[in-house]
Amino acid sequence: MTxxxxxxxxxxxxxxxxVASGDRxxxxxxxxxxxxxxxxxxxxxxxxxxxxLDVTAIPIMFLLMFTYLFGGALAGSTSVYLQELLPGIxxxxxxxxxxxxxxxxxxxxxxxxxxxxxxxPIWQPSVIIGALLGDAVRYTLASTIIIVLGxxxxxxxxxxxxxxxxxxxxxxxxxxxxxxIWTALGFVMRSSESLMNASMIVMFPLTFVSNVFxxxxxxxxxxxxxxxxxxxxxxxTAMRGLMHxxxxxxxxxxxxxxxxxxxxxxxxxxxxLFRREQ
Numbered sequence: 001m002t003x004x005x006x007x008x009x010x011x012x013x014x015x016x017x018x019v020a021s022g023d024r025x026x027x028x029x030x031x032x033x034x035x036x037x038x039x040x041x042x043x044x045x046x047x048x049x050x051x052x053l054d055v056t057a058i059p060i061m062f063l064l065m066f067t068y069l070f071g072g073a074l075a076g077s078t079s080v081y082l083q084e085l086l087p088g089i090x091x092x093x094x095x096x097x098x099x100x101x102x103x104x105x106x107x108x109x110x111x112x113x114x115x116x117x118x119x120x121p122i123w124q125p126s127v128i129i130g131a132l133l134g135d136a137v138r139y140t141l142a143s144t145i146i147i148v149l150g151x152x153x154x155x156x157x158x159x160x161x162x163x164x165x166x167x168x169x170x171x172x173x174x175x176x177x178x179x180x181i182w183t184a185l186g187f188v189m190r191s192s193e194s195l196m197n198a199s200m201i202v203m204f205p206l207t208f209v210s211n212v213f214x215x216x217x218x219x220x221x222x223x224x225x226x227x228x229x230x231x232x233x234x235x236x237t238a239m240r241g242l243m244h245x246x247x248x249x250x251x252x253x254x255x256x257x258x259x260x261x262x263x264x265x266x267x268x269x270x271x272x273l274f275r276r277e278q
Contacts, residue, residue, distance in 0.1 A: 030123040037130025042137060044104070055142035059093040063146055067153065070213060079154045086150040087239040088212030091171055093146060094139045095207060095232065098175050099199040101135050102182025103192045110191075125271060132179050139175050143168045159245035167242040170255055174235050177259035180266035187273035206232045231258050 067085055071078030105128075108114060117127050147155075147164060157164050182199060189195040209226060216227040227233050238255045241247025 030126060033122045033126035034130045034133060037126055038134035038137075041104075041131045041134025045138075055097060055138045056145060058096070059089070059142050059146045060149060062093050063089050063149055063153075066213065074214060082150065082153055082155050083244070084240065085213070086146065086155050087167060087243050088210075088236045090143060090146045090167075091232065091236050091239055092207045092212055094142050094171055094175050095178060095235075096203060097139060097142060098135070098179045099182055099196065099203065101132060101179040102184075102186035102189075102195050102199065105131065105183055105186035106189060106192045106195050109187065124274070128183055128270060128274060132176055132183070135179065136172055136176060139172055140168070143171065157243040157245075159243050159247075163242045163245055163247075166247075167239040170238060170242065170252065171235070174255055174259050177262035180263060180270055184266050184270045184273060187270070187276075206230060211236055234258065 063086065066089060067078050067082050071081035071085070074081060114127070118124070147168075159166075182195070185195050185198060189198065209223065210230050210233045211227060212232075216224050216233075219227065234251070234254050235258075238247055238251040241251055
């Protein structure tokens, strides 16, 4: 028996017209999605300006502290020591900052933001790559601060402006590739604190047991072996060469090759973890 009191079927076309009166916008392309997520990474600084401490205070502290602590003892002059130290401190400061890429990603996962991202009709890798490109702006800011301060203190790059810019560009490429390691760990670690601790365990020996502060020839032979194969030492060597006009094609090629290997290995791993997280 039919219920005569039941409401009539709604006018589907009328409802659709009320909900969407215009043409449906086209889905964003991969490039626009990259820019959006890169801009999102920068907007975090607006709401949390204390995030700039790692790209301002820490680089300044490193350069001043190591220049005036070790300069007189190791080189007999802070000015002479600065010429060799600044490229290393520049690389050291920026490489340490890359850790925060994984920390930020881990926080986003804990807050459930990635659950929202997976519902968006976008190129999904843009969520990761866009954030890395946004962080590259922070690396550039840190590099600018160190170089300007170094010039004020007496740094004189024989390679000129082109050599300095080339060294910074090489550092940005290496930092971008290194960040893929921390993004992978960001999906694996249970908390940002554990990720930070694990990253420091890796970064401290890589950066301090290198050719940043002293000539490896002054070290024991067994330690020289580690320094010679240390990827960070190769980066610093290439940057020094570019800044002072003595870089060779081999030195630069080694850093580019290492960067490519990091992306090839950890890029797919990160995207696999990203898809599994979803």
